Amino acid sequence: MRCGGGPMGTVLAPDVQPVDTTRARRPDASGFIGRDGVRVFWERYGDGSPTVLLMPTWSIFHSRHWKLQIPYLSRLFRVVTFDGRGNGRSDRPAESDAYADTEYVADALAVLDAIGTDQAVVVGLSMGAGYALRLAAEHPDRILGAVFIGASVPILDRPSLEPEIQVDPSFGEPQTDDPDWGKYNADYWRRDFPGFAAWFVGEKIFTEPHSTKPIEDGVGWTLQTDADTLVTVEYGAYMWPPGDWERVPGEGRAIPFARRVRCPALVIHGDDDHISRLAVGERLARELRAPLLTIAGGGHAPQARWPVIVNRAIRDFIRSLPEASNDGR
Amino acid sequence: MVAEARTYTRSLARRRRALYISSPIGLGHAQRDVAIADELRKLHPDLQIDWLAQHPVTAVLETRGEHIHPLSDELASESAHITAESSGHDLNAFQAIRRMDEILVNNFMVFQDAVEEGEYDIVVGDEAWDVDHYLHEHPELKRTAFAWMTDFVGWLPMPEGGDREAYLTADYNAEMIEHVERFPRVRDRAIFVGEPDDIVPDDFGPGLPQIRDWTEQHYQFSGYITGFDPTPLIEGRDALRRELGYRPDERVVVVTVGGSGVGEPLLRRVIASYPEAARRVNGLRMIVVAGPRIDPASLGATPGVEVRAYVPNLYQHLAACDLAVVQGGLTTTMELAAARRPFLYFPLRNHFEQNRHVRQRLARYGAGRYMDYDASPREVIAQAIAEEIDRPVDYRPVESDGAARAAALIAPLI
Numbered sequence A: 001m002r003c004g005g006g007p008m009g010t011v012l013a014p015d016v017q018p019v020d021t022t023r024a025r026r027p028d029a030s031g032f033i034g035r036d037g038v039r040v041f042w043e044r045y046g047d048g049s050p051t052v053l054l055m056p057t058w059s060i061f062h063s064r065h066w067k068l069q070i071p072y073l074s075r076l077f078r079v080v081t082f083d084g085r086g087n088g089r090s091d092r093p094a095e096s097d098a099y100a101d102t103e104y105v106a107d108a109l110a111v112l113d114a115i116g117t118d119q120a121v122v123v124g125l126s127m128g129a130g131y132a133l134r135l136a137a138e139h140p141d142r143i144l145g146a147v148f149i150g151a152s153v154p155i156l157d158r159p160s161l162e163p164e165i166q167v168d169p170s171f172g173e174p175q176t177d178d179p180d181w182g183k184y185n186a187d188y189w190r191r192d193f194p195g196f197a198a199w200f201v202g203e204k205i206f207t208e209p210h211s212t213k214p215i216e217d218g219v220g221w222t223l224q225t226d227a228d229t230l231v232t233v234e235y236g237a238y239m240w241p242p243g244d245w246e247r248v249p250g251e252g253r254a255i256p257f258a259r260r261v262r263c264p265a266l267v268i269h270g271d272d273d274h275i276s277r278l279a280v281g282e283r284l285a286r287e288l289r290a291p292l293l294t295i296a297g298g299g300h301a302p303q304a305r306w307p308v309i310v311n312r313a314i315r316d317f318i319r320s321l322p323e324a325s326n327d328g329r
Numbered sequence B: 001m002v003a004e005a006r007t008y009t010r011s012l013a014r015r016r017r018a019l020y021i022s023s024p025i026g027l028g029h030a031q032r033d034v035a036i037a038d039e040l041r042k043l044h045p046d047l048q049i050d051w052l053a054q055h056p057v058t059a060v061l062e063t064r065g066e067h068i069h070p071l072s073d074e075l076a077s078e079s080a081h082i083t084a085e086s087s088g089h090d091l092n093a094f095q096a097i098r099r100m101d102e103i104l105v106n107n108f109m110v111f112q113d114a115v116e117e118g119e120y121d122i123v124v125g126d127e128a129w130d131v132d133h134y135l136h137e138h139p140e141l142k143r144t145a146f147a148w149m150t151d152f153v154g155w156l157p158m159p160e161g162g163d164r165e166a167y168l169t170a171d172y173n174a175e176m177i178e179h180v181e182r183f184p185r186v187r188d189r190a191i192f193v194g195e196p197d198d199i200v201p202d203d204f205g206p207g208l209p210q211i212r213d214w215t216e217q218h219y220q221f222s223g224y225i226t227g228f229d230p231t232p233l234i235e236g237r238d239a240l241r242r243e244l245g246y247r248p249d250e251r252v253v254v255v256t257v258g259g260s261g262v263g264e265p266l267l268r269r270v271i272a273s274y275p276e277a278a279r280r281v282n283g284l285r286m287i288v289v290a291g292p293r294i295d296p297a298s299l300g301a302t303p304g305v306e307v308r309a310y311v312p313n314l315y316q317h318l319a320a321c322d323l324a325v326v327q328g329g330l331t332t333t334m335e336l337a338a339a340r341r342p343f344l345y346f347p348l349r350n351h352f353e354q355n356r357h358v359r360q361r362l363a364r365y366g367a368g369r370y371m372d373y374d375a376s377p378r379e380v381i382a383q384a385i386a387e388e389i390d391r392p393v394d395y396r397p398v399e400s401d402g403a404a405r406a407a408a409l410i411a412p413l414i
Helices: A007-015 A070-076 A101-114 A127-138 A186-191 A193-205 A212-222 A227-234 A255-260 A278-288 A307-320 B029-043 B057-063 B070-074 B078-085 B093-098 B101-117 B129-137 B159-182 B211-218 B231-235 B237-244 B264-272 B274-280 B314-320 B330-339 B352-365 B378-388 B402-413
Strands: A029-035 A038-045 A051-054 A078-082 A120-125 A143-149 A265-270 A292-295 B017-022 B048-052 B122-126 B145-150 B189-192 B251-256 B284-289 B305-308 B323-327 B343-346
Touching (some): A051 A070, A070 A078, A070 B101, A127 A143, A127 A255, A143 A278, A265 A278, B017 B029, B017 B101, B029 B048, B029 B402, B078 B101, B129 B159, B251 B264, B264 B323, B264 B378, B274 B284, B274 B378, B323 B378
Parallel strands (some): A143 A265, B017 B048, B251 B284, B323 B343
Antiparallel strands (some): A029 A038
16 A cells, blocks of 8 residues: 655555554543434543533544543543544444534533533534634523634635635536645545555644654554545535524625633644645634644644644643633642 | 641752652562662662652562652553563564654653652662653753663664554664754763674664764763573582572473563464474473463463463572573573573564664673574474573673662662
């Protein structure tokens, strides 16, 4: 098997396995919640306070994308993760409606209920930042604080007032051989899913040098789902404000969510993010009136590539929360 | 009632304090690190050493009454990971450490908490890969002087890993070189436990420096550190044999794979070689040490072979024996070299350190006979036992001042 065109793809592909070797920290509890016949797998670690909910992201990854945060944060706080629909041990429903962001938010609430947690700090990566944003905006009573990492949310102003679409029609059509973003295409995914994984993870997510291990992990997680599932996920509704929310024409549709967030927030964003550029993180921070931690020279997944800095930033943020000031060590 | 109490000690009222990290991988670092600690205390009698350590290092430290930092309980087990990564007589050491990223991040975070809570003057890291790597990634987190030690430099690919492993080892080496050259302030001392001649004659990868040249430029050399003085063992060998119950007319072979679960197939194969070896060597007595993780009963009973679960003071048996059969780990093979005993060593398949770095060092001392596990069925082992058991030992003497030399390099930083 040869993945992708770059040297990384060539080199990394042959041995990519969904390996789950020794974990630094084992969960204290785990289980499934079920909603409308869809089972979602969760894990809980540690018994500190407050609870930190590490959200799922786009279904190319499952909850192991937090593997470098869980051991540290669970020493200080109570940590809960769950595999998002479409990957890991959670179900892979066949309908796009089951992958709407509202479903991930409802899953998150069901997981919090299952572990008996009223309130949590939520942390999300990329699309997971969008799920976290919706959760914080719509359920302020459940969320103490929110951290948005490499947020991939439609928050920038749109140049035209044409009706907004989520998925470009070209996504579903057979593509020619654009060697770059042409690979973000349903037809290509079905023809060469490993090639897509190597390109997206190896060239777009991790732009930093010396990133072979997180790339290998990410490709391995991606190969635990499949093209058809990911195409189905793509058409799930993402970041559409409810019809009765007031909107300003031309504004990104994530903005009404950001403006409804009442809890403290932190935005972390790489300035070499090739998936969601820094301007997104900057705008999100501005709308949230939240501090922005820019990782200069960093790519789209700093929690995996710069775990020490991200762990410390999350810790300091949680310790700064008024509700949590006397909790945690 | 005080809500939060904190003490700030003025600098000249502070006792000298070191945080010592001894790698738990490979079981052999504890002995040399306590030897260095003893030498450091000679140079700085007021030095307080806290050990951030995990099993099996803690076992050695506890018997000596050393102070183990309470955060040590929060360390994730590196040795359990390494054991999980091995199977049969095989351990891809590079990939095993690479796949330990989650544990290394966890343990660095624990380390950093320990450093930030304590007023340490220095951190000594004996192959503390996490500390060295993440301090170079985040040099602003450095709070103390840092002395780094290792007995090998350079990740080397094994042939089975093909182009992919060659690419990955070169990438890891390149990152390490970039780190060290960009941030020379991170390692206040870099100590190579050995001499320049112990360094492999390889480069770090395509377009990268020769390992020896680069290491000579960036390290100081302590010589090898056994952690014990072999002289009494060598001079008192006859008495030691009597004490251990080895008769003068017996030819004793001690077979051990150390304390890990790795190596059971080797034990089986060496046991199977006994009948043939006994035909060739009069009075051959074979003692097999199963260790804590291998059930002696599972190895089967062969007449003439004694299988023991545990042998106290194994090093005495190794010093008293006529021949040892071991894996290719540095500590045990160098103990045998220091005690001047003949031995066969079988490096684990795909273990770059045992097959490349350790082999290079043993060749310099002229110590031991390298054995390829895959090319050594029982009759080959039997023949090797017969050939080696009477071979005169003409090893280059192993230095005995390594711990003092290392301490002399570290002490000025404290």
